[in-house]
Every structure is written in structure tokens, then in C-alpha cells.
Amino acid sequence: MENTTVETMMDFDVPARDLWEAITNPSHFKKWYFHIPHFTTTVGESFDFYESEARKYLHHCTVLEFEKGKKFVHAWEHPNQSKGSSILTWIVEPIDELHSRLILRHEGLDSFSDAGSNFTPESYQMGWDAIIKTSLRNYLYLIEKLHFSININATKERVWEILWDEESYKIWTKPFGEGLSYNGDLKQNGRIHFLSTDRTGMYSDVVFFKENELVVFKHIGEISNFQEQELNESSKHWTGCFEIYRLMEINATMTELEVEIDVTNDHIEYMKKKFPLGLEKVKELSEQ
Structure with a gap:
């Protein structure tokens, strides 16, 4: 053998x-x-x-x-x-x-x-x-996986739409900053740019995608002036970190949204404060 x-x-x-x-x-x-x-x-x-x-x-x-x-x-x-x-x-x-x-x-x-x-x-x-x-x-490198979840009185399809619609994305991400956006191919093996108004951000790969149920982002590196940057001393510590959004049907009109995100040590408290605010906004928009 x-x-x-x-x-x-x-x-x-x-x-x-x-x-x-x-x-x-x-x-x-x-x-x-x-x-x-x-x-x-x-x-x-x-x-x-x-x-x-x-x-x-x-x-x-x-x-x-x-x-x-x-x-x-x-x-x-x-x-x-x-x-x-x-x-x-x-x-x-x-x-x-x-x-x-x-x-x-x-x-x-x-x-x-x-x-x-x-x-x-x-x-x-x-x-x-x-x-x-x-x-x-x-x-x-002191990167911690954080978990967040919220129950939303809406279908999975509705919650998914609020998460990834271009305009509603800008609204529910306001706790993290004004005018945040993303572009790219939200599909299996797609490349996504998460962007701020100052032309900086992060580029990520979609490593798993099932519409209305699950998307897994693998964060790769930084963006400057809308251009993907090669890994530097900072980004090589977190490249490969994951951000996961999972939707689970509780019943015909109730959905549980779960989020898992790998966070560097200097952003842990920030994310613990801001992410629940973002998910509350997702809930508010989805239930309208």
C-alpha cells in the first residue's frame, strides 16, 4: 500500500x-x-x-x-x-x-x-x-472568533435581501461608519470589496455561498485608493480570517440570523459593541 x-x-x-x-x-x-x-x-x-x-x-x-x-x-x-x-x-x-x-x-x-x-x-x-x-x-496572533445572533420576524429571503441589497447594506452597517458599501460577485468563488468612503477597505473571497442560507467570506487583504494591496506586516496577521452569515428558519415567519467573525485583539471590544447594533438594524428593516 x-x-x-x-x-x-x-x-x-x-x-x-x-x-x-x-x-x-x-x-x-x-x-x-x-x-x-x-x-x-x-x-x-x-x-x-x-x-x-x-x-x-x-x-x-x-x-x-x-x-x-x-x-x-x-x-x-x-x-x-x-x-x-x-x-x-x-x-x-x-x-x-x-x-x-x-x-x-x-x-x-x-x-x-x-x-x-x-x-x-x-x-x-x-x-x-x-x-x-x-x-x-x-x-x-490574539485573533478571537466572536458570535452574534438575533431572531427576526421575517422570512429567510427577506432577511437575506436586507443584508445584501446595496441600499439596505449601507443602512444596517451605519454603526460601523457612514457610507459603507461593497461591490463584486456575491457568489461561490466570487471576490468582494468592502469599502469605506475614504477609498480604503478590505478584499475578500466568497468561499461558500448558498443563497438565502449561508455565505462565508475569507478576508484576504487591504484596499487603498480602491486598489487591492499586497500583504503587509499588519494584514499578513489576519489574512485568511473568516466572516460567516447563517440564516436558519425557526418557522414560516421567523428567522434566526447568526454571525461568526474572526476579530483581531485591538478590535474585539469595538465589534462587541457595534455588531449587535448592526443586527438590530437588520431586524428593524426586515420586519418593516
Whole structure:
């Protein structure tokens, strides 16, 4: 059987010791990775965990190698879904005193061929990329995921219209500033420009779109003078952050609007204050 391997690598603007703590200290990694009650780094010992409270997929891991500050290797198995076994390697490399690199390598994934479509190498690549390049990055750079929700006495179609109609968008976003707008292709794989009146803003990709139900924006970079800018020291810390709008039908005339947004540390209190005001305006407009 072919030994299929996936690999994810990312450089971080943190010292190697901080990166190492983030991936091996349970009090740190439970905030961005998984909650592992009996985690160990002792060679020969094992630990188990589930990916969520749903407890759908049991992970069984046995420590194979541990070099403090540099390398952590353990087996990775799904005993309830597969007879296979793979190996996960975490490597931390210092770049200089303030920067470090993480290399994550997952080998032997073809051994999970008996587990179904959720256990393909492609699925693992997507999963590890999201965990390392978004979840871990956000944790290290103090980016927090905020959640907001509101019940609206209107249909999903009506709420969706208020959210994304050009004129109503300007109204419900007034708590964030006068004259805010967006343009572009609000569709799957579309590119959107979120703009202010001073010709600045942010450009984002639509990574998931289902009309009247769900839209997921992946924020990429800054806009200046209506032009997309290359990543700079500031934007490279938040590029890849998500903003999600989800509409759920409670009954024929009632809709729940949920919003999830990744926010940098210096904007958390601002968003906690302003976003509920924006959603109240969405409710007011939708119920007219």
C-alpha cells in the first residue's frame, strides 16, 4: 500500500519557544486545537480524544518520539472507523529570535482507506491547513472568533435581501461608519470589496455561498485608493480570517440570523459593541 503523506508548513511571528508551548501545552492548545484530557509527551504512553462534544470520531495516539522544543511524533489512529495507523510529526524550527516555523507531516494516510470519504488524504490536507493556518495562527496572533445572533420576524429571503441589497447594506452597517458599501460577485468563488468612503477597505473571497442560507467570506487583504494591496506586516496577521452569515428558519415567519467573525485583539471590544447594533438594524428593516 502506498504511504500517502500530507504536509502543512507555516512561518509565525513568534519565538520558537512560544510556538512550542502552543502545540504541546494543553492549557494552550485546548483553545485552538482539541481538548485532550490525558495528554502526554512520554514516549510509549498513549492519549485519546474526540474532535468535538459530539464524540463521533475517537482518536487514539501513542507517543513515538519527543525532543523538547523541536520535535513531537505520535501515532494517529481511528479505532472505531479503521484498522489503519498513521504517524503525525510536529517540528518547530527557529528562524530568528522573534520568528519560527512549524512543519506538520502526516504519513500513512492510505491505511485509512477502509474508513470512508471523510478520511482521504485530501480531507486531511484541508483539515490540517485550516487548523494550522487559521486556528493556530489566530491563537498566536490574539485573533478571537466572536458570535452574534438575533431572531427576526421575517422570512429567510427577506432577511437575506436586507443584508445584501446595496441600499439596505449601507443602512444596517451605519454603526460601523457612514457610507459603507461593497461591490463584486456575491457568489461561490466570487471576490468582494468592502469599502469605506475614504477609498480604503478590505478584499475578500466568497468561499461558500448558498443563497438565502449561508455565505462565508475569507478576508484576504487591504484596499487603498480602491486598489487591492499586497500583504503587509499588519494584514499578513489576519489574512485568511473568516466572516460567516447563517440564516436558519425557526418557522414560516421567523428567522434566526447568526454571525461568526474572526476579530483581531485591538478590535474585539469595538465589534462587541457595534455588531449587535448592526443586527438590530437588520431586524428593524426586515420586519418593516
